């Protein structure tokens with residue numbers, strides 16, 4: 001999908017070019033940041049490698065003006081939008097990042113380095129999926145989903161299953177009940193004994209949720225959409241979707257290398273998408289987000305802030321130069 005380009009100095013010269021803004025990650029947040037960087041007349045580049053988080057999904061729901069289009073199509077359109085600006089989008093992995101505000105250096109796979117005054121991290125997160133039940137990983141994004149906003153409206157009034165091993169604690173119970181906005185017919189698979197209080201069990205029964213404690217062995221796609229659930233006790237049930245969760249692993253290594261605060265939720269940013277390290281911005285899922293619309297908005301914001309910051313850095317430099325002039 002990505003139009004790969006070898007990294008070339010955007011402005012060939014004897015001295016290596018220092019970009020204004022280097023954007024790492026070319027998913028929804030990164031390409032949105034690129035558009036704003038280009039429109040802000042800043043010299044930048046996107047360096048990206050690997051698929052966007054929702055690449056396995058045939059559609060992206062809730063994307064303004066592109067609702068339910070394929071993520072690939074949306075990202076290809078975003079790349080097209082960058083064409084008139086000649087904004088480089090380079091396919092390569094950033095292996096290392098160092099430096100400080102005004103002088104960052106990224107080392108790409110293969111050893112090439114890129115310098116920039118500001119950095120925007122848009123590296124997203126990785127969904128680390130459980131190995132069991134068998135088949136879950138293969139159906140991820142198609143018949144197995146994690147988000148009832150991304151895929152839920154399509155199934156309204158249908159029959160859904162939620163995989164919630166153990167079903168322990170109030171937030172797990174509330175998570176299951178939340179799916180009833182889609183349909184009353186919710187089956188929760190606890191993949192072994194459910195660790196429920198009497199009160200929680202009564203609430204689930206009152207709300208009409210079926211709790212199935214038999215271990216789940218295998219999930220397969222049902223012809224025409226949906227899943228067939230194979231339990232270890234021999235039961236086989238069909239559902240329109242299985243909701244399941246993986247571990248959400250933040251791609252925060254580059255941020256950590258620069259000294260940015262990173263928690264299990266994401267890279268810490270303020271309302272302007274600034275990290276705890278000057279000159280470093282972060283946007284999209286890597287900052288806690290979970291939706292394309294939020295990623296796009298935060299990418300735009302990060303790019304605007306980076307450009308503002310460059311403006312004020314230059315102003316400060318010129319004021320100081322003026323003061324120093326006799």
Ligand SMILES: Cc1cc2nc3c(=O)[nH]c(=O)nc-3n(C[C@H](O)[C@H](O)[C@H](O)COP(=O)(O)OP(=O)(O)OC[C@H]3O[C@@H](n4cnc5c(N)ncnc54)[C@H](O)[C@@H]3O)c2cc1C
Pocket residue numbers: 024025026027028029030047048049050051052053054055056057059060061062063092093094095122123124125127140141142145146149150151251283284285286289290291292293295
């Ligand atoms: C199965 C599934 C379905 C989804 N469906 C929807 C939906 O219907 N609607 C919706 O709004 N949201 C949906 N989402 C969420 C959506 O995918 C994310 O919110 C969105 O992709 C976040 O954009 P991002 O730019 O932050 O990250 P990504 O789109 O994941 O982009 C990050 C990019 O950075 C690259 N990268 C990472 N590290 C490096 C590095 N060191 N060097 C170079 N490149 C790097 C990655 O490979 C990737 O290409 C879904 C998620 C999943 C898992």
